[in-house]
Each structure stands twice: as structure tokens, then as C-alpha cells.
Amino acid sequence: MTDLTGKIVLGSNQYGKAENRVVRIYRDSPRHEIHDINVSSALRGNFSPAHLVGDQSNVLPTDTQKQTAYAYAKTKGLLHLESYGLDLARHYVDDVDPVDGARIELEEYAWARVVVDGVEHDHTWTRKGEETRTSAVTVEGKGDAQRTWVISGFKEMVILKSTGSEFHGFLEDDLTVLEPTTDRVMATSLTAQWRYTTADVEWDAVYEGVKAAMIERFANLQSLALQQTLYAMGEAVLEKYPFIAEISMSAPNKHHFLYDLGKFDIENNLEVFNADDRPYGLIQATVEREDAPDAGSAWRTYSVVG
Numbered sequence: 001m002t003d004l005t006g007k008i009v010l011g012s013n014q015y016g017k018a019e020n021r022v023v024r025i026y027r028d029s030p031r032h033e034i035h036d037i038n039v040s041s042a043l044r045g046n047f048s049p050a051h052l053v054g055d056q057s058n059v060l061p062t063d064t065q066k067q068t069a070y071a072y073a074k075t076k077g078l079l080h081l082e083s084y085g086l087d088l089a090r091h092y093v094d095d096v097d098p099v100d101g102a103r104i105e106l107e108e109y110a111w112a113r114v115v116v117d118g119v120e121h122d123h124t125w126t127r128k129g130e131e132t133r134t135s136a137v138t139v140e141g142k143g144d145a146q147r148t149w150v151i152s153g154f155k156e157m158v159i160l161k162s163t164g165s166e167f168h169g170f171l172e173d174d175l176t177v178l179e180p181t182t183d184r185v186m187a188t189s190l191t192a193q194w195r196y197t198t199a200d201v202e203w204d205a206v207y208e209g210v211k212a213a214m215i216e217r218f219a220n221l222q223s224l225a226l227q228q229t230l231y232a233m234g235e236a237v238l239e240k241y242p243f244i245a246e247i248s249m250s251a252p253n254k255h256h257f258l259y260d261l262g263k264f265d266i267e268n269n270l271e272v273f274n275a276d277d278r279p280y281g282l283i284q285a286t287v288e289r290e291d292a293p294d295a296g297s298a299w300r301t302y303s304v305v306g
């Protein structure tokens with residue numbers, strides 16, 4: 001083995017405050033609104049002195065980033081993940097001299113208003129078992145050279161269809177035991193992220209529209225495989241919204257195996273299944289436009305590792 005003798009230098013780095021749990025209540029009228037989020041910030045820029053010689057003069061403390069996350073929830077507002085993320089990212093890049101890039105990652109936990117005596121309650125909710133909405137906003141550069149990328153998405157939207165799904169005609173080798181099927185349960189816990197070509201978007205309406213397009217395609221397509229369903233869902237989103245450049249999806253195949261009731265002489269006509277949690281097939285795909293603008297830093301995550 002040859003010993004390496006090159007100079008040791010600092011590679012890519014960033015720092016910030018991860019997972020600030022910010023809950024913003026709007027209580028200007030008797031009917032309150034709640035936004036319950038998890039926000040992480042990461043700053044990129046000239047932080048070599050901090051790493052090399054312990055000089056903090058360029059370092060805006062992570063504690064300040066935490067304070068900013070909470071303060072901005074009030075002063076700038078927290079109505080949409082994306083607009084709040086843009087406010088934070090632009091602040092760090094525009095107002096903090098050593099910062100030339102900021103990455104804000106966000107998740108929102110949905111709450112459902114409770115209904116008491118048939119009336120929606122003003123200030124009490126239960127946590128929805130729905131998907132978690134997500135966003136990732138990146139701003140780089142100052143002044144006219146500034147670039148902005150916005151990704152929106154969701155995690156763990158659990159969706160199931162009890163028919164309309166087939167899987168057959170697959171490649172077989174000596175170890176293939178899977179039986180082909182023309183009728184099965186298809187279920188997944190879908191994670192999706194889509195990249196906008198603009199930051200001028202009606203965030204909530206488009207989020208709901210993307211979800212609706214995906215759900216409609218999942219429900220109505222006679223599926224020959226989860227791969228085909230995933231592509232069709234992505235295609236539906238790009239067809240509907242010309243300002244979305246690409247969508248990436250990750251879909252665990254939540255297998256529902258027909259339970260053997262024959263041993264009890266009980267007929268099971270696709271009625272009783274074992275919902276097995278692992279192992280699971282994991283189908284992942286990106287659907288994109290050939291003329292999509294360069295993704296730049298859109299997908300660079302805040303975590304250096306992983």
C-alpha cells in the first residue's frame with residue numbers, strides 16, 4: 001500500500017440547528033389555527049477559521065438559528081412550510097455576511113379539528129394519522145446572483161387498494177417461488193418529493209393537487225406492478241403542473257399475503273391476509289422532464305453524513 005502524503009485540508013462542511021419543534025398557533029379569532037412543524041437549518045459559507053483554528057467570528061451560533069426559527073414563526077408567520085422556509089433561508093444568505101448558502105428542511109404534523117356535538121371545535125384537535133408534509137428550501141448567493149430551489153413533498157402516505165393490482169410475467173430462476181397473480185392487494189407507504197422551477201407557487205393548493213393526482217392514478221390504474229403505478233403517479237403530477245420539473249418517489253411494497261385458512265377448512269377468497277411488515281419490496285423512481293432545468297443544490301441535504 002502506498003502511503004498518502006498530500007496536505008490535509010477541510011472538505012465540505014455546514015452547520016446548523018436540527019429539529020426545532022415549532023408550534024405556531026394563530027389565535028386572532030375564536031377559531032384558532034395550528035401549524036406544528038419540525039425545522040432544521042444548515043448554513044454553508046466561510047467557516048474554515050472555526051474548523052481550523054477555533055475562530056468563531058464567522059459563526060452565527062446554532063442557538064441563534066434556533067431563536068430565529070421561533071421568532072420568525074411570529075414575525076414572518078408560519079402559514080406554509082415553503083414560505084416560512086424561504087424567509088429563513090433568504091435571511092441567512094442576505095443578512096449574515098459569511099453565509100453564502102442556507103438549507104432549511106421542514107416537516108409538518110397535521111392536526112384534525114375535533115367535532116363536538118356535530119360542531120367543529122375552535123381550539124382542540126387530534127393528531128391525524130395522515131402523511132407528513134415536507135419541504136426543503138435552498139438559497140445560494142447574494143444579490144442578483146442569488147439562486148433558490150424549493151422542494152415539496154410528503155412522507156408515509158399509506159394507501160391501499162384491495163383489487164386492481166396484478167403481478168405476473170416476471171423473470172424466473174431456480175430460486176423463484178413467487179406465484180403469479182392477477183388479483184392482489186397493493187399497499188404502500190409512499191414518500192414523494194417534487195422540485196419546483198419557481199418559488200412563486202400557491203403552496204397549499206398545489207400540495208393538495210399533487211396528492212389528489214397521485215391518489216387518483218393509484219386508484220384507477222389497473223396495475224401490472226408497483227413500478228408501473230409509481231411511474232403513472234409521477235406522470236400525473238408532471239402533466240398537471242408544468243412548473244414541476246421532477247418528482248422522486250419511494251414506495252415500500254407493503255405485502256399482504258393471503259392467509260392459509262385451508263388448514264381449518266375455511267375458504268379464503270382474497271378476504272383474509274397477513275400484513276407482513278418485513279422484509280418488503282422497495283420500489284423507487286424519479287419521473288422527470290427531459291427539459292428540466294439543472295437541479296443545482298436542490299437535493300443537497302443538510303446532513304453531511306448519509
Ligand SMILES: O=c1[nH]c(=O)c2[nH]c(=O)[nH]c2[nH]1
Nearest residue numbers: 167178224225226227253281
Ligand atoms: O409490484 C411489484 N414489483 C416487484 O418488483 C415485485 N417483486 C415481487 O416479489 N413482488 C413485486 N411486486
